[in-house]
Amino acid sequence: MTPAGTAINNTATGTYVDPNTGETFNTTSNTVTATVAEVAGVAAVPSGIIDVNGGSVTTNDQLLFTFLVTNVGNEVSALHIPSTVTPVGANLGSAQVLNGVTLTAGVYVTEINGVILARPVILPANGNTNDATFINAINNAAGGNYTALNGGTPFNGSINANSGIKVIVPATVTATVAGNPVSVTLGDTGANNNNAGTQNQPDSGLEPPTLGGTDPISAASEIYTINFAGAPPANGVRESSAFQTVPLATQINSLALATILKTRIAYNANSAATFTDDTLTYRLDLRVESAAPTGSTGIVPAPLLGTSIRVDGASPVTKVLISDAIPTNTTIDLTALPPATVTINGVVWTRVYTAQPVATGPLAATQDWLTTAPTAGTTRIGYIADGPLAPGYTTALDPNGFRIQVVTTGLTAVSSAVTIANVAQVFGQSTAGSISPTNPLVYDESGDQNPNNFENGSPSIPPITTTNTSPSGVADPNTDGTDSNNGGNNNQGTGPGGEDNVFTINPPGSILNGPQGQAGAIGPNGTNQTDFANKSAPIAAGLKTGDPVNPAAVTFTNTVQNPSSNTSQLDNVTLEPISATLAAAATGTAIANYDLSNLPLTNAPLPEGTTVLIAYGNRAALYTLTSGEFVLTSSSPATVSVSGTTVTITPGANETTPAPIIIPTVAIGQSLDYYVQVDLPGGAAGAVVTKGYSVPIVAYVNSNTTDGSTFKTTGTQLGQDNPFNIEINRVYTGYLDLVKLSRVLQGTGPALSVPADGTFSNTSKTPAPGNIIEYLLSYTNISTPASGSGNVVLNANNIVITEDGAVAPNNWATTTLNVPSTARVDQDGTQPTPNTVPTYNAVITFFTGATATTTTDPTVTRYLDSIPTLTPGQTGYFKFQRQVK
Structure with missing residues (x-):
């Protein structure tokens, strides 16, 4: 010890x-x-009843009662599961064939430790997962083929912690009176009614069972843990049971649950003053849920089947369809599309297009999807695949998912904000056949995490029972709502139907100042006065939050631009750092509502002695933070060398009279790079302060000769020059x-x-x-x-x-x-x-x-x-x- x-x-x-x-x-x-x-632990839960021929449960129907038995302990464990049960209202066994195995009388295993077996394997007579014959059948290529499916690692009889076994109890209905129960109990613990008293109970012989009248320890009728190796668990042997029933002449609500997700993964303004070259890249993903929506009742997740669509003018085919209407004010960028056919999680997906008007719904009788892109006028893009897609299928783990890029169009002169709104759709079915009131469409829109447009456990829109009523998928934020959480781009919206993914393009100012190549960048509050570039100083190993450190200087590359929408050149463009107070005053609420005036709540206060070196051409100007204001302390000739992302500024001898960086002329449409080096003083911060040090950099036309050459207040009045534009260079210490x-x-x-x-x-x-x-x-x-x-x-x-x-x-x-x-x-x-x-x-x-x-x-x-x-x-x-x- x-x-x-x-x-x-x-x-x-x-x-x-x-x-x-x-x-x-x-x-x-x-x-x-x-x-x-x-500790040992076992839980058993019903996971659904499958009526092989669909419809209501009737006499002689073949039913598959499915259960999930899970090791809820924290160590591997073998399990005992009853190898035979006595159904009520049915006989054990059926003539159903599953993956080449006829499910006769017995209890069959279809999945172990997350590995779906190639074929069902019947439990041994003793019901133990560590039985040698059972282990061989699970691993054998002619049986479960577990070894090959698990990357060469064989099953050894144990169930991993937090993993389990999926079993099927086949039964043939014998009940003849409508309403009579057809049921199966797996295990024998407590009241056998799926309440807490039936789960993970001590197998002590003390709890009142319902099957045998007494409670023998580790009985053949029980589900219980078997210590697999080493010392017994501290809490001994545990047992559980599960129960499922369906009344005769009752239809099982097996429902495919599809969730479509849409995320904007990139935006590029390209030329800041040109509004027909902005690109937005979206990623679409599909989930077929394996659990019913929270708050719903009576739903058993089912595979997602295809629905009827027309492709390339041929007769209708049955496909799962993901559809995305091209947003208003954009066109599809065909040159940026990934391969037309992709395989994700074992399913082959083919990209399709249509040039039909967007008012023509994706499933309309006149809709014709094409596997070759139209030369012009694409109004929708989508992906199709054969069903069924099993519950649990997802594309979210694929590195790329489905990617779509659009380019803005028709925005020749933006004088106010333009909204680009988009929503994706997925279509399928739970049951094969035509769409009807008894076989409604499986349909979901993006913007939230709920399948089938559910909200609070139930459908939020009426069932779609004909293709004529299938929604067009044209985004309208005023009626659809928006995916508004965290900037509207993480599928966390709420409300009926889907929620639009919304992006706003804002007009630039008369002078633009932003990160390298992005002079017209837009900040968090939707203006170009709060855009930013973040960068970190390197931190030595071993330093933690609060440790004193003298971080190395951090250099930013920024771009100033005279937008092509201007009608004249800009003269005397001055570049300098300004205080947070002045930045907030200069822009009214633009920065005040963002973060600079809220120091130190959302930013670390800049320490006295912080220096900012601005370099352009062959000169550099050095500013020092003194009493909360930046003071021009020196200027000099300078050389700038750039190697990859590394920028080195080398000042020369100081000039006699310090002078700011002034660019004499910036032509219409011209963009110029300049450099900003921020050096925090020693001992200023810990290795990680959990906040950034924000330095506003202003670019302005120095036309106010009465206040000299600096952008500053005069007395109590703001005396800044116009036009101006602020960018924030933010330094982190890790x-x-x-x-x-x-x-x-x-x-x-x-x-x-x-x-x-x-x-x-x-x-x-x-x-x-x-x-x-x-x-x-x-x-x-x-x-x-x-x-x-x-x-x-x-x-x-x-x-x-x-x-x-x-x-x-x-x-x-x-x-x-x-x-x-x-x-x-x-x-x-x-x-x-x-x-x-x-x-x-x-x-x-x-x-x-x-x-x-x-x-x-x-x-x-x-x-x-x-x-x-x-x-x-x-x-x-x-x-x-x-x-x-």
Whole structure:
């Protein structure tokens, strides 16, 4: 056992990449991760009844009662599942053939540990998953073919934690009286009515069963856990049961549930003053849900079948259709489309087009989809595939999904904001045959997370029973509503039907100043006075939030432009930094409502002594923040060298009289790059301050000779020159923030000596041997989120977070053991029971020293949490548990 008083230290480290520059940054936490003691657990739930011939349940119908039995413990376990049951109102077995296997009397396994078997495998007579004959049948190529389907790793009789077995109980209906039950009970626990008393109960022989009158321990009629290896679980053997019933002459509500998602993944203004070359790129994704919508009743998820459409003028074919009407004021960019045929998750999708008027619905009798793009006038684009698509099918994990790019058109002169609105559709069916009142269309619109246009557990629009009533899919934000959460681009809208993805193109000013190549960038508040470029200083490994640091200077490349809509050249264009107060005053509410006047609430206050060096041509001007205002302190000749994304400014000898950077003339339509270097003073900040340092840079025509050459206030009045345009250069001292917390769980040790130790915090804990320390690490991209257009945001790419218990100051590798199967990235620690939070495709890998191992290995000494991308504002979590030796 670990000696009393031993300090168990835990610090996480990480690296990440700025995709804008390719630079790699370091980040360090305080403390956080997770672990739990081995306990057994089993849950059994009904997962639907399939009537093989459809319609109502009648005498002699063949039914398939499906169940999911899950290992809800935290370690692998074998399970016992009854190999025979006695249905009510039916006989066990059928003549149904599934993947070459006739489902005669018995209980059949169709999926284990997430692996869908090639063929159903009947449970052995003893009902044990660790039975040698059963294991062989599961792995055998002529049986379940598990080994090949699982990448060469065979089934060994155990069920992984949080995984399970899907089983089918085939039955042939014998009931003859309408309304009489046809039912199956799998297992024998408590009242066998699916209530809490039937789930994960101790197999103690004490709970009142309904089948046998007494409760024998580990009876053949029960579902129970079997210890697979090592010492028995601390809570012994657990049991569960599940029950399903359907009255005779009742139709089962098997419903395909389709969710279509639409995300705008890119916008490019191209020429800022030209309004017919802006491009917007969208990604479409489809989910076929495997669970009924929250709040719904009586729905059993079914495969998504195709519906009737015409393709290339031929007779109607049956296809699942994804449709997207080209937004008003845009045309499809055919040159930017990916391959016309893509395979996603085993399903072949073919792109289709139509030039029919958008008022002609996607399923209208006169609609004709084409596999070859029209030479002009495309009004819709879509993708088609053969059904059925099984519940659980998704394109969301594919790197690309379905991508569509459009180009603005007809906007020859924008004097006010122009809205580009778009909504996607998906069409299919639950049951083959013509659309009718008894076989309505499966239909969903993008903008939310609900399938089939459900809202609060029920359909939000009337059933579509004829193709003539299928919606056109033409976006109208005034009637559709918008996907308004977080800028309207994450499918989090609410309300009937779908919600439009809306993007606004704003008019530029008479002088434009923005990030490199994006002088007309639009900021978070919809104006070009709040656009920004974000960048981080490099931070040495080992520095954490609050540690003093003297960050290296950060250099930005900006662009100033005389828009082609102007009628004359711009003279004496001056570039200089201004204070947050002056920036807010100059633009009224434009910046005040954004962030600069709210210091230090949303930005770190710029420390006294911050310097800003602006370079253009062969000169540079240096400003120093003094008493909250930037003061021109020197100017000099300078050389600028650019290598890739690295810019080096080398000032020469100081000029006798400091002078700002003034560009004598900017011709109509001309764009010019200049450079800004921000240098925070030593000790100004920690490695991560969770806020950015904002420096407003103004470009203005210096026409006000009474206030000299600076853009400033005169007395109490603002004396700025016009026209002007502000861009914000924002510096971060690292932008991936790691925060670690811990708590103590009892595990197999004694009760907690300090009750507060059971709550997540960053305070010291006092665990005893056998107790479990659960660590929780949050990782947050604290930079300014994407908004507007043309801004430079800081995605954190190629994140690798290292939890290494063998590298000082950590010592938890030698003082604790990994609690199997508890490392996870889908919990944030705020809920008493497991909750789901976004994982951002994080992948955990496990090592003992330098040797790769698995989550079930108690000797794990190092965890790597790899996250492809974390965008600004996103937070991920990594939990793991360690049991004190």
